[in-house]
Amino acid sequence: MTTIAAAPDAALMSDVRPKSTGLPRVAELAVYLALGTLFGIVLTKAQVVSWFRIQEMFRFQAFHMFGVLGSAVLTAGLSLQLIRRFGTRAMDGSEISIPPKSMGRGTPYWLGGSLFGLGWALVGACPGPLLAVLGSGVTVFLVPIISAMVGTWLYGHLRPRLPH
């Protein structure tokens, strides 16, 4: 990889050890497809995919979104504590490990994060919800989805010149 040790994607790239559910590849993908479908249903039913709800959140005009995010973090955090406490292993028997993110100078997090947040407010959807809105039949959401791909592509090419 590159010499930028503190790059945020170090975690993703260091995470290349073979992993599997122990299932055949097609069955494995079907499991993730099913989980994704459930996730899409929850996101859409809770309306967190809605531009209206995101506006309501950033204007502090309802508790809904804060409740969703807060209780999601709490549930996920408690689950991680339990997994650690009991040394629970993944389905294939491997030890559960979460690659830590390195802070570096922190520029990617506050600068990249702010740029992302601005886009989030304009489009009213983050990456998961973008897909759910398209699935709901709002075909024009192909435009922000493809634009987001282009944005990621631009980052990939500018990366060596950006502060990390």
Added chain:
Amino acid sequence: MQADDVMRVWPWYIAGPLIGLFVPALLLVGNRMFGISSNLRHACAAVLPARAEFFRYDWRRIGGWNLAFAVGILLGGVIVALTTAPGATMQLSAAAHDSMASLGVTDFSGVVPRELFSWSALTTLRGVVMMVGGGLLIGFGTAYAGGCTSGHAISGLADLQLPSLVATLGFFAGGLLGTWVVLPLLLGA
């Protein structure tokens, strides 16, 4: 308006914990870390000509599971749409309803305001800024920050990772700027 025309929203105390459970579920199923935005990178690696080192990796092996998860999210949207009365309206707080009306939104049916998000809106500057500009910022920002709402604000915060807290504060700083400054300018309110 009839009661059936309202899109019933799942309460936060049901939806939030369900969303949070995807973190342990993905870890237990295949030792995978919940995070959606990596899919933008995998999709680039898969379909766009990528000379940059950032996209040179085996996207099938590293990202296959997540791309399947992403397709599922889209399917989930389809399933909910098929089981929801078309034209049902959002029930927002009165304050939010008024704020959005003052931005010129009159149609509160569907998950997004059609006045702002339609193919014909793309012929206007504000439509291009919102959909193309917003999309570019989402994709660039999340790749730079190394995660989005799911990877940082949920997985990262749940794992008490400081970088994720910084990123989440950034998400809100940018979101507040977009909501209170950029959108009112764009929508002329």
